[in-house]
Amino acid sequence: MMLRYALQTVRDRKGGFLGAFLALMCASALVTACGTLLETGLRGTVHTERYAAAPMLVSADQNVHRTIVKHKKGKTKVKHKAKPIAERAWLSQDVVRTVRAVPGVRRAVPELTFLAEPSAPGAADPDRPAYGHAWNSAALTPYRLTEGSAPRAAGDVVVDRDLADRAHLTVGDRLPVQSTQDPRTYRVTGIAAPAAGAGVTRQTSLFFSAGEAQRLAAHPGRVTAIGVVPERGQDVAELKRAVARALDGTKARVTTGDDRGQVEFLDGAAARVKLVSMGGAMGGTSLLVAVLVVVGTFTLSVQQRHRELALLRAIAATPRQIRKMLSCEALLVGAAAGAVGSLAGLPLGGWLYGRFVDLGAVPPTLERTVSFFPVAAGLLATLFGAWAATRVAARRIGRIRPAAALSEASVESARPAVARTVAGLIALAGGAVLVVVLGGLRTEAASTPVTFLTVVVLAVAVSLLGPLLVRATVAVLGRPLRMVGPGARIATANLKGHAARMAAVVTPITLLVGMTCTVLFVQPTLGDATRAQAHEGVRADWVLAAQGPGIPEAAVRELRTADKGTTATEVVRSTVRVGLDKYPVQGVTPAGLTRTWDPDVTAGSLKHFGARSVAVSELAADQRNVKPGSTLKLTLGDGTPVTLTVAAVYARGLGFGDLTVAHDLLSRHIDNPLASSVLVSTGRTQEQLAHTLREFPGVRVISPGDADGLQEARQQANAEVNIIAMALVLAFTAIAVVNTLAMSVSERIREFALLRLAGATRRQVLRMLRVEALTVVLMGVALGSGIAAAVLSAFSLGMTGTAAPAVLPLTYLTVIAAAGLLALTATSLPGRVALRVRPVTVATAKE
Numbered sequence: 001m002m003l004r005y006a007l008q009t010v011r012d013r014k015g016g017f018l019g020a021f022l023a024l025m026c027a028s029a030l031v032t033a034c035g036t037l038l039e040t041g042l043r044g045t046v047h048t049e050r051y052a053a054a055p056m057l058v059s060a061d062q063n064v065h066r067t068i069v070k071h072k073k074g075k076t077k078v079k080h081k082a083k084p085i086a087e088r089a090w091l092s093q094d095v096v097r098t099v100r101a102v103p104g105v106r107r108a109v110p111e112l113t114f115l116a117e118p119s120a121p122g123a124a125d126p127d128r129p130a131y132g133h134a135w136n137s138a139a140l141t142p143y144r145l146t147e148g149s150a151p152r153a154a155g156d157v158v159v160d161r162d163l164a165d166r167a168h169l170t171v172g173d174r175l176p177v178q179s180t181q182d183p184r185t186y187r188v189t190g191i192a193a194p195a196a197g198a199g200v201t202r203q204t205s206l207f208f209s210a211g212e213a214q215r216l217a218a219h220p221g222r223v224t225a226i227g228v229v230p231e232r233g234q235d236v237a238e239l240k241r242a243v244a245r246a247l248d249g250t251k252a253r254v255t256t257g258d259d260r261g262q263v264e265f266l267d268g269a270a271a272r273v274k275l276v277s278m279g280g281a282m283g284g285t286s287l288l289v290a291v292l293v294v295v296g297t298f299t300l301s302v303q304q305r306h307r308e309l310a311l312l313r314a315i316a317a318t319p320r321q322i323r324k325m326l327s328c329e330a331l332l333v334g335a336a337a338g339a340v341g342s343l344a345g346l347p348l349g350g351w352l353y354g355r356f357v358d359l360g361a362v363p364p365t366l367e368r369t370v371s372f373f374p375v376a377a378g379l380l381a382t383l384f385g386a387w388a389a390t391r392v393a394a395r396r397i398g399r400i401r402p403a404a405a406l407s408e409a410s411v412e413s414a415r416p417a418v419a420r421t422v423a424g425l426i427a428l429a430g431g432a433v434l435v436v437v438l439g440g441l442r443t444e445a446a447s448t449p450v451t452f453l454t455v456v457v458l459a460v461a462v463s464l465l466g467p468l469l470v471r472a473t474v475a476v477l478g479r480p481l482r483m484v485g486p487g488a489r490i491a492t493a494n495l496k497g498h499a500a501r502m503a504a505v506v507t508p509i510t511l512l513v514g515m516t517c518t519v520l521f522v523q524p525t526l527g528d529a530t531r532a533q534a535h536e537g538v539r540a541d542w543v544l545a546a547q548g549p550g551i552p553e554a555a556v557r558e559l560r561t562a563d564k565g566t567t568a569t570e571v572v573r574s575t576v577r578v579g580l581d582k583y584p585v586q587g588v589t590p591a592g593l594t595r596t597w598d599p600d601v602t603a604g605s606l607k608h609f610g611a612r613s614v615a616v617s618e619l620a621a622d623q624r625n626v627k628p629g630s631t632l633k634l635t636l637g638d639g640t641p642v643t644l645t646v647a648a649v650y651a652r653g654l655g656f657g658d659l660t661v662a663h664d665l666l667s668r669h670i671d672n673p674l675a676s677s678v679l680v681s682t683g684r685t686q687e688q689l690a691h692t693l694r695e696f697p698g699v700r701v702i703s704p705g706d707a708d709g710l711q712e713a714r715q716q717a718n719a720e721v722n723i724i725a726m727a728l729v730l731a732f733t734a735i736a737v738v739n740t741l742a743m744s745v746s747e748r749i750r751e752f753a754l755l756r757l758a759g760a761t762r763r764q765v766l767r768m769l770r771v772e773a774l775t776v777v778l779m780g781v782a783l784g785s786g787i788a789a790a791v792l793s794a795f796s797l798g799m800t801g802t803a804a805p806a807v808l809p810l811t812y813l814t815v816i817a818a819a820g821l822l823a824l825t826a827t828s829l830p831g832r833v834a835l836r837v838r839p840v841t842v843a844t845a846k847e
Contacts, residue, residue, distance in 0.1 A: 019297055019300070019301065019739050019740070019742065019743035020294075020297050020298055020301050020330075020333055020337075020386075021333050021336065021337045022337075022735070022739050023293055023294050023297040023337075023735075023736060023739055024294060024333060024334050024337035024338065024341065024382050024385065024386055025337040025338075025340050025341035025344070025382075026290075026341065026732050026735050026736070027290035027293070027294055027341065027381070027382055027385060027732070028337060028338045028340070028341025028342050028344075028345060028378040028379065028381065028382040029341040029342070029344040029345035029348055029378070030286045030289075030290055030341075030345065030348075030728050030729070030732050031283065031286060031287060031290065031345065031374075031377060031378040031381045031382070032341065032342045032344075032345025032346065032348070032349065032374045032375055032377065032378030033345040033346075033348040033349035033352055033374075033728060034279055034282045034283035034286050034349070034728075035279075035283060035345070035349070035373065035374030035375075035377045035378060036345070036346065036349030036350070036352075036353070036368070036369075036370050036374045037275055037278065037279035037282065037283075037349060037352060037353065038275070038276060038279030038280055038283055038374075039279075039369055039370070039371060039373060039374055040272075040275055040279070040353065040366065040367075040368050040369045040370075041271075041272045041273070041274070041275030041276035041277075041278075041279055042272070042276060043369045043371075044268075044272055044275070044366045044367055044368065044369045045258050045261070045366075045367050045369060046258070046261030046262050046264075046265050046268035046269060046272075046365050046366055046367070047258060047261045047365075047367065048258070048260040048261040048263075048264050049142075049199070049200045049201070049202060049203065049261075049264065050133075050140065050141045050142075050143075050200065050203070050205065050264055051140050051141065051225075051227060051260050051263070051264055052141065052142045052198055053139065053140050053141060053142060053227075053229075054109070054140040054227030054228060054229060054260070055228070055229070055230060055236050055256060056227075056228035056230070056236060056239065056240060056243070056254060056255070056256050056260075057225050057226065057227060057228065057254070057255050057256075057260050057263050058091070058095065058099055058108075058225060058226040058228060058243065058247070058252050058253070058254055058255075059089075059091065059224070059225040059226070059252065059253060059255065059263040060088075060089035060090055060091045060225075060251055060252060060253075060639065061089060061251045061252070061253050061639070062084055062085055062088075062089055062266065062269065062639075063082040063083060063084055063085065064082065064083050064084075064085055064577045064580060064635050064639065065080065065081070065082050066080075066081050066082075066579060066580050067079070067080050067081075068080075068081060081580055083577060083580045083582070084269070084270055084273060085575075085577065085635065085637055085638065085639050086270075086574055086575035086576075086582075086637040086670075087574060087636075087637030087638045087669065087670050087671050088113070088224065088266055088638060088671050089251070089638050089639040090219050090222035090223065090224060090638060091222060091223050091224070091225070091226065091252055092221065092222060093110070093221050093222060093223060095223075095226060095247065095250065095252055096108055096110050096223065096226055098246055098247065099226055099228060099243060099246070099247075101246070102239070102242050102243050102246050103242065104230055104231050104234040104238070104239045104242060105228055105229075105230060105231070105239070105243070106229045106230060106231045106232075106234075107139070107227075107228070107229040108226050108227070108228055108229075109136065109137055109139055109140055109226065109227040109229070110134075110136075110137065110223040110225075110226055111133065111134075111137040111140060111223060111224050111225045111226065111227055112132075112133055112134045112137065112213045112214065112217045112223060112224050113131050113132070113133060113217075113224040113225075114131065114132050114133075114179065114180055114213075114216050114217040114218070114224075114671075115130075115131065115132070115178075115179055115180050115549055115671065115672050115674075116130055116131060116132030116177055116178075116179045116206045116208075116216065117130045117177065117178045117179070117548055117549050118130060118159070118163065118167065118175055118176070118177055118204075118206065119175075119176040119177065119178055119183070119548070119698070120167040120169065120175055120176065121167065122166045122167045122168065123163060123166060123167040123175075125162075125166060125204065127202070127364070128162065128201070128202060128203055128204045129203060129204065130163070130203070130204040130205075130206060131203060131204070131205060131206070132177075132179060132206045132207075132208055132213060132216055132217075133205060133206070133207055133208070133213060134207070134208060134209070134210045134213035134214070135150050135151050135158060135207040135208065135209060135210070135213075136210055137227065138192065138207055139227070139229075140227035141194075141200075141205070142194040142195045142198030142200065143160065143192040143193065143194055143195075143200075143205065143207075144192060144193065144194075144195055145158070145190050145191070145192050146161065146191055146192065146193045147170075147171050147190060147191040148171035148188070148189050148190030148191060149189050149190050150189070150190060150207075151189050151190070151207060151208055151209045151212075152189075152209055153209060154209060154211060154212045154215075155184075155185075155186055155187055155212075156186060156187055156189040156208070156209055156212075157175060157177070157186035157187070157188055157189065157206055157207065157208055158188070158189060158190040158191065158192050158206070158207040159175065159188055159190075159191060159192070159205075159206055159207075160191070160192055160193065160194075160200070160204060160205045160206075161191055161192065161193035161194075162200075162204065163204050163205075163206070164188075164191045169188055169191070170188070170191075171188055171189065171190060171191065172187065172188065173187075173188045174186070174187060174188070175187075175188055177206065178548055178549055178550075178552065178674075178698070179216045180216055180217070180218050180672070180673050180674070181215065181216055181218070181552075181553075182552050182553065182554040183552055183554070183696070186208075192205070192207065202265070202364060202365055218668070218673065225263055228243065236256055237256070240254050240256055251639070261365070265363065265365035265366075267363040267365060268363050268365035268366040271361075271362050271363050271365075271366045272366060274361070274362070275362060275366070278361075278725060281448070281449050281452075281725075282725055282726070282728075282729070284449070285449075285452045285453070285456065285726070285729060286728065286729050286732070287381060288453070288456045289456060289511065289515070289729050289732065289733060290381070290385060290732070291385055291388070291389075292456065292459060292460055292463060292507070292511065293508060293511070293732070293733065293736040294385045294386065294389045295385075295388070295389040295392055295393070295463075296463060296504050296507050296508065296736075296740060297389070297504075297736070297739065297740060297743070298330065298386070298389035298390055298392075298393045299389070299392070299393040299504055300501065300504040300505075300740060300743055300744060301393070301743070302326065302390070302393040309322060309326075323390075323391065326390045326393075327387055327390055327391065329390070330386035330387055330389065330390035331383060331386060331387060333386060334382045334383045334385070334386030334387070335379075335382075335383060337382060337386075338378060338379040338380075338381075338382030338383055339379060341378060341382060342374075342375040342376075342378035342379050342382075343375070345374065345375070345378050346370060346374075346375070348728065349368075349370070349374070350368065350370075352724070352728065353368050355724045356721065356724065359720055359721050359724065361721045420464050420467075421464070421465065421468065423464050424461050424463075424464030424465035424468075425461075425465070427457055427458075427460045427461035427464055428458070428461040428465070430457050430461075431454055431457040431458035431460075431461055431787075434450060434453060434454040434457055435454055435790050435791065435794045436794070437450060438450050438451060438454055438791065438794040438795055438798055439793075439794040439795075439797040439798050439803075440798055441798045441799075442619050442798050442799060443619070444526065444799065447795055447798055447799060448522070451518060451522060451791055451795050452515070452518065452726075454791050454794075455511075455514045455515050455518050455787055455788070455791055456511075456515075458514070458787045458790070458791075459507065459510055459511040459514060459515075459787065462506065462507055462510045462783050462787075463503070463507040466502075466503025466504070466506055466507060467503045469503070469506070469779065469783070470502045470503050470506065470779070473775065473778075473779050474492060474775075477492075477775065477778075492771075501744060502744075502772070502776060504740060504744070505740050505741055505744050505776050506776055506779050506780050506783070507740075508733060508736040508737045508740050508780075509737055509776065509777060509779075509780025509781070509784065509819055509823060510779075510780045510783040510784040510787065511733050511736075511784070512730070512733040512734055512736075512737055512780070512784065512819055512822075513780060513781050513783075513784025513785060513788070513815060513816070513819055514783075514784035514785075514787035514788045514791075515726070515729065515730060515733060515784075516730055516733075516815050517784065517785065517788035517792070517807075517812065517815060518787075518788050518791055518792060519722065519723060519726045519730065520723070520808075520811055520815070521788070521792055521805055521806060521807050521808070521811075522722070522792065522795060523719035523722055524719070524806040524807075524808060525792060525795060525796050525799070525800070525805045525806045526654075526799055526800070527719070527806075528806045529654050529796075529799065529800035530654045530655055531655070531708050532655070533652040533653075533654050533655025533656070534652075534655035534656065534708065535655075535704065535705075535708050536598075536600075536652070536655075537597060537598050537599050537600065537652045537655050537656060538596070538597065538598075538679060538704045538707070539594075539595060539596050539597060539598050539679075539681065540569070540595075540596040540597075540679035540680050540681050540704060541680060541681055541682055541683075542680045542682070542686060542689060542701050542702070542703065542704075543677055543678065543679060543680065543701075543702050543703070543704055543706075543707040544556075544568075544675075544677060544678035544680060544693075544699055544700070544701060544702075545677055545699075545700045545702050545706075545707060546674070546675075546676070546677075546698055546699055546700075547698045547699075547700065548698040549672055549674055550572075550672055550673075550674020550675055550676055551570070551674055551675040551676075551677070551678050551696075551699055552674060552696065552699075553570075553674075553675075554696070555678075555693055555696045555699050556568050556570055556675070556678055558692055558693060558695070558696075559678075559680065559682075559689070559692060559693070562692045563682060563683075563684060565682065565683065566680060566681070566682040566684065567591070567592035567595045567596055567680070567681040567682070568589070568596075568678050568679070568680050568681075569588050569589045569592070569593060569596040569597060569663075569678065569679040569680075569681075570587075570588070570589045570663045570667075570675040570678050571586055571587070571588055571663070571675055571676055571677045571678065571679065572586065572587040572663060572666050572667050572670060572672075572673065572674075572675055572676060573585070573586050573587075573657070573676055574587075574636070574637040574666060574669075574670045575637060576634045576635060576636055576637060576659060577634070577635040578620075578624060578632065578633070578634055578635075581623070583620060583657070583658040583659050584657035584658055584659070585634075585657055585658070585659040585660070585661060585666065586656060586657045586659075586660050586661075586666075587660075587661050587662060587663040587664075587665060587666030587667055588660060588661075588662070588663055589662075589663045590609050590610050590611070590613075590662055590663075592681070593606055593609060594606055594607070595681040596679035596680070596681045597656075597679060599615065599648075599650035599651070599652045599655075599656055599660070600650055600651040600652045601615075601648045601649070601650050601651075602618060602649050602650060602651050603621075603627060603628050603648065603649040604627075604628030604629075604646065604647055604648035604649055605628075605647065605648055606647065606648050608647065609647045609648070609662075610647075610662065611662045611664065611665055612644055612645060612662075612665075613644060613645055613646075613647040613661070613662065614632055614634070614644040614645070614646055614647065614659055614660065614661050615646070615647055615648040615649070615650055615659070615660040615661075616632070616646055616648075616649055616650075616658065616659055616660075617649070617650055617651070617652075617653025617656075617657070617658040617659070618649055618650070618651055618653060619653050619658060620653065620658040620659060621646075621649045626646050627646065627649065628646050628647060628648060628649065629645065629646065630645070630646045631643055631644065631645055631646070632644050632645075632646055634659070634661075636665075636666070636669040636670075637666075637669055637670050637671075638669045638670070640669050642665070644661065654799070654800065663675075677707065680701075686701050686703075689701045734818075734822060737819070737822050737823065737826065738822055738825070738826040739826075741773070741776075741822075741823055741826035741827050741830075742826050742829075742830045745769065745826075745827055745830040745831050745834065746830045746834065748834070749834040749837070752765050752831075752834055752835055752839075753837070753839040753841075754839075755768075756835075756839035757839045762835050765831070765835060766828065766831055766832070766835070769827050769828065769831045770824065770827070770828070772827070773823045773824050773827040773828075774820075774823075774824075776823060777819060777820045777823045777824075780819065780823075781816055781819060781820075784819075789805070792805035792807070793805055
């Protein structure tokens with residue numbers, strides 16, 4: 001019976017359910033879009049290109065493994081955990097002989113992959129990074145010589161067809177190449193192209209002679225991977241098991257099929273972990289925001305039908321029947337909205353994925369994967385959200401006695417429900433606890449999700465305590481507003497008499513302002529502190545910056561040779577693991593280090609900093625419980641374990657990373673050993689240094705201030721990624737603001753007609769609406785700004801040590817202006833439409 005009533009109500013009140021439909025549809029689209037990102041991270045495919053001719057690959061394990069044993073209540077639990085490393089792990093040459101000895105293996109071809117960027121005009125393509133290989137590994141690839149001959153001498157190179165076309169290269173041309181070693185010019189002896197039907201679109205390949213490739217790879221006795229070609233008729237799956245048994249006990253792993261792509265494109269494999277984290281965080285935040293908005297929308301929708309529901313109670317409908325009818329209505333609307341929103345979420349997720357690829361946060365090698373699961377998740381989340389929101393919204397109408405129902409419907413209760421107030425205070429206390437916790441978090445990975453969770457929890461507190469806050473605002477602003485005119489006096493009475501309705505409108509504005517300010521100012525807060533520490537810690541007179549992959553060691557040698565009084569500190573960066581925890585690390589030249597670098601040492605000294613030393617930030621020292629003289633076990637980026645002695649503890653960890661080791665140690669274990677920058681302390685001028693480095697056109701001499709500008713540009717790119725990640729949540733919240741305000745105004749058409757019949761002019765009614773809207777905006781902006789200030793201050797305290805968030809005044813004013821414009825537009829337009837109808841017609845119409 002209730003289902004039939006629900007169907008009839010939905011048919012008769014399509015306009016009344018429109019707001020709820022829009023809120024649910026946007027929520028479904030949001031959840032589905034985030035779900036596609038999460039699924040891509042979990043199940044996304046990285047297809048192979050170069051290894052197309054090798055059915056099986058053997059490569060080194062790209063993870064750090066730890067076994068954790070816990071004893072609790074007489075029981076022993078053993079957990080095995082693995083975390084990815086940052087650089088490519090290499091295999092011993094001995095593994096090649098082991099694989100070749102396995103029965104069923106026809107060929108086992110060692111592969112070398114290393115940095116090799118051509119420097120000819122037009123050669124660079126950011127969408128196709130360049131790598132060097134030994135020509136003998138071309139047997140694993142789809143490449144075949146189409147012109148010229150294979151490289152035989154150390155100065156020979158074969159280039160792929162795409163590079164030859166871009167740079168207009170022909171056989172016999174000279175090609176400068178910047179590799180892991182000093183730049184060198186090679187003679188193009190041949191041009192190779194993929195066989196028909198084989199596409200290589202995400203990389204540029206340069207093939208060198210075997211000896212030259214080993215020199216450039218700079219890993220003697222090691223190989224990147226081993227391509228395995230089975231005997232004719234040999235089952236690949238069976239051979240895979242045989243090779244795995246032969247390699248048991250080593251760090252080698254065997255892959256076939258699409259898993260080969262993860263060996264070829266390490267960035268795609270690493271991006272899966274990042275995308276899972278990003279998609280999960282976005283999805284969780286989106287779900288919380290969606291629930292908050294949907295509950296507010298349904299609460300307003302039920303309030304608008306209070307008289308109708310009260311009448312049902314007065315004619316003996318039971319609370320259970322009322323709740324069942326409302327639940328059926330919500331499920332009907334939720335099913336329709338969820339279906340439309342879930343389908344709309346698929347292209348929305350595609351757009352989000354494309355933006356991440358454009359910004360470099362996700363490599364194109366990780367292909368987007370879409371299935372039924374995100375659509376189902378969006379639909380189920382919508383249905384559950386609609387049902388739960390209705391149960392919350394209908395709790396009061398279901399509790400009141402039938403005799404009191406109509407009187408309850410005609411006049412809003414002057415005192416909010418005790419349960420709502422208690423729940424609001426609990427949410428406020430929870431938000432306060434999260435603010436305190438956030439102030440103690442000192443890593444970005446830990447603080448970021450807590451930051452946005454705190455905003456949502458405090459917004460929930462505002463939603464629950466909204467009627468009290470509205471009445472408090474009216475008590476403060478009531479007297480000044482009454483002096484403005486008749487419209488303002490009516491607005492004041494409405495605000496005071498309909499506090500619950502106004503509270504439903506304040507919540508999305510509060511959430512919009514709080515979330516937007518937090519998203520926009522989190523990265524500047526962290527970035528300003530990082531740049532300040534880096535600027536204060538650089539003592540160098542000049543900084544060398546590279547336009548290509550890095551600064552070759554030959555350029556640094558040239559500087560040191562030209563002036564014996566010059567100190568040049570090479571800097572390389574990577575990521576290491578201490579246990580399973582990840583830390584940013586930099587490698588610096590120990591000689592003359594204190595002349596160019598000042599990390600603000602608080603314990604120990606850099607005077608004896610050497611090849612087996614490590615300096616740690618105060619954060620890392622606290623987390624690992626180390627001090628000068630302690631030993632620290634690291635796993636370098638390529639998986640190599642080392643044990644170093646702590647030489648110093650420094651305060652400027654944000655500016656320089658948590659760990660600092662010797663340059664030569666770190667550069668031998670990263671994919672790009674070229675210096676990212678060089679700090680130069682010298683008495684020579686910028687022009688003199690540039691003249692010394694004239695043979696290296698890709699190296700620029702800049703001031704430390706200009707180097708800060710380059711760092712700011714990189715941080716801005718990271719900030720764009722975070723803004724894009726939260727853009728859908730902010731857009732959804734903005735839509736919720738418009739939707740809620742439009743619903744609030746549209747249902748008051750009868751009230752407007754009665755005011756007109758009582759003598760109020762059309763202009764006075766519109767002025768009343770504007771005063772109400774401005775008051776609501778003022779409340780929302782004040783509350784949202786307060787939430788953002790508390791959260792950003794706690795974030796700043798934890799990350800930088802001072803509660804001084806970086807707030808850009810112009811950006812903040814733009815946010816406030818946008819919120820005000822949305823509110824006024826969403827109020828004025830429905831109000832003008834409602835006032836077009838003759839008052840008598842509305843007043844005498846069926847309610």
